Amino acid sequence: MKICFINPPFKAEYGKFSRESRSPCIGHSGVLYYPLWLIYAAATAEKDGFEITFIDAPAKRLNKDQTLEIIKLKAADAKLFVLDTSTPSIYSDIDFGASIKEVHPNSKILLVGTHPSATDLETMNINPKIDFVARREFDYIVLNLARALKNDCQISQVKGLTYRDVDGSIKRTESAEHITNLDEIPLAAPFIKKYLDVKDYVFAAAAYPSIQIFTGRGCPAHCNYCVYPQILHGHNYRLRTPKSVLEEFKYIAENFPEVKEVVIEDDTFTANKQRVMEICELLIKNNLHKKLRWLCNARVNIDLETMKKMKKAGCHLIIPGFESFNDQILKNIKKGSNTKLIEQYVENARKAGLMIHACYMVGNEGETKETMQTTLEAALRFKTDTAQFFPLIPYPGTEAYNWAKSNGYISGNYNDYLQEDGTLNCILSTPSLSAQELVDFCAYARKKYYIRPWYIWHRICKGLQDKEDLKRSLKAFWRLKDSVFN
Incomplete structure (x- = not known):
């Protein structure tokens, strides 16, 4: 039995839609x-013996007709189509699934991702041609559904599934447990080597080309806006063993000579200090720190000792979500940090020789023009390598969405999450700040941050020391020049 996994087409005429970004858009x-x-879901199914086809339409900027043609050529005999989704693209994703069903009426359509997981009944009711929705972490849900279809077993026995019964009614099975032994899940890198082209993907903070992996799932933090822990993976940080992480680094070093950097996309790679130290020791012992540099998401509670070990092991950049430089706002969004921790984090990173890509978010509960200005002043003073400024974008299933929705701060439908060209749109207006004021502030903050003598000189110095950083800076400048200078 064949399974076709698809990252569906969306707004290809404007660029590459990054569906798995925490804020899906064309950036x-x-x-x-x-x-x-x-x-990971496709690799798990393939490991179990299923024949698979994998199509990443945004990576090749395929439109709907082109993607359907590829399906006709490569997956016309597929019995199950697994479609990734996102909130901004959900209506298009459902329409694409329905189009597959029209051409392949005997196939089954399964939607996965954060949006249908959070809104399963609503999503299923949009179009009767959608057969299933997987709720939460879906690797084994896909596998167990495929097994049930192959062996003509009862769909009602597949945990974590919302499905359309024979009489057209929508039913939900018992929720599936989170996967605890992550070493059972196949590595991403060999699958990427077989099915994808690393040059199609860009992570702006990393040297190009880079490769992304996960070494754990879930996040112990409870930030009210963060999508993946609240909807897919939970707050229990489940870990691959250090040996498994080492194995993937080795594979990348041996099989991707063009890859310059590994992006560890865990929500909080540094949550378990002992494990981080063990991984770093293994990378150093196997000389992988000399072959591959890497970056990761790192909360503000890591200490100087850990930062120094990470630097020695090949890490060159860390990504924290500072969000705000106001303690009350940080408390309101359940960030689990404070301004003193942020100050210490910046100081320690400087001592360890690690660069920082700082993330700031405005529009949260308690935000005013004054608190935004305070955050900007802190960002300018910290002088991190790079910084981003975005309005809060509340996604269904998060506490932030419930807060904004219940107070009438967001309106419209899911199409409103993006501009016509696929770039992010601010859908949030509070009594203190309108959507336009939030957007204008972020544009102003980017200009203040990047167009100043210190920053220009900083980039020149970094580029002279590191040719890969110079390439990254030039590419970033070319891509961002319109949004920064206009």
Whole structure:
């Protein structure tokens, strides 16, 4: 039995839609995330013996007709189509699934991802041609559904599934447990080698080309806006063993000579200090720190000792979500940090020789023009390597969405999450700040941050020291020049 996994086409005429970004869009920086969760599910099914086809339409900027043609050529005999989704593209994703069903009426359509997981009944009711929705982490849901279809077993026995019964009614099975032994899940890198082209994907903070992997799932933090822990993976940070992480680094070094950097996309790679130290020791012991540099998401509670070990092991950049430089706002969004921790984090990173890509978010509960200005002043003072400024974008299934929706701060439908050209749109207006004021502030903050003598000189110095960083800077400048200078 064949399974066809698809990252569906969406707004290809405008660019590459990064569906798995935490805020899915066509980014000004040209970013395109690997469809990692779809990759892991496909690799799991293939490991079990299923024949698979994998199509990443955004990576090749395929439109709907082109993608359907590829399906006709490569997967016309597929019995199950697994479609990745996102909130901004959900109506298009459902329409694409229905189009497959029209051409292949005997096939089954399964939607996966954060949006249908959070809104399963609503999603199923949009179009009767959609057969299933997987809720939460879906690797084994896809596998167990495929087994049930292959062996003519009862769909009602597949945990984590919302499905359309023979009489047209929509039913939900018992929720599936989160996967605890992540070493059972196949590595992403060999699958990427077989099915994808690393040059199609861009992570703006990394040297190009880079490769993305996950070494764990879930996040112990409870930030009210963060999508993946609240909807897919939960707050229990489940870990691959250090040996498994080493195995993937080795594979990348041996099989991807063109790859310059590994992006560890865990929500919080540094949550378990002992494990981080063990991984770093293994990378150093196997000389992989000399072959591959890497970056990761790292919360503000890591200490200087850990940062120094990471630097020695090949890490060159860390990505924290500072979000705000106001303690009350940080408390409101359940960030689990404070301004003192942020100050110490920046100081320690400087001592360890690690660069920082700082993430700032405005529009949260308690935000005012004054608190936004305070955050900007702190960002300018920190002088991190790069910084991003975005309005809060509340996604269904998150506490932030419930807060904004219940207070009437967001309106419209899911199409409103993006501009016509696929770039992010601010859908949030609070009594203190309108959507336009939030957007204008972020544009102003980017200009203030990047167009100043210190930053220009900083980039020149970094580029002279590191040719890969110079390439990254030039590409970033070219992609962002319109949004920064206009």
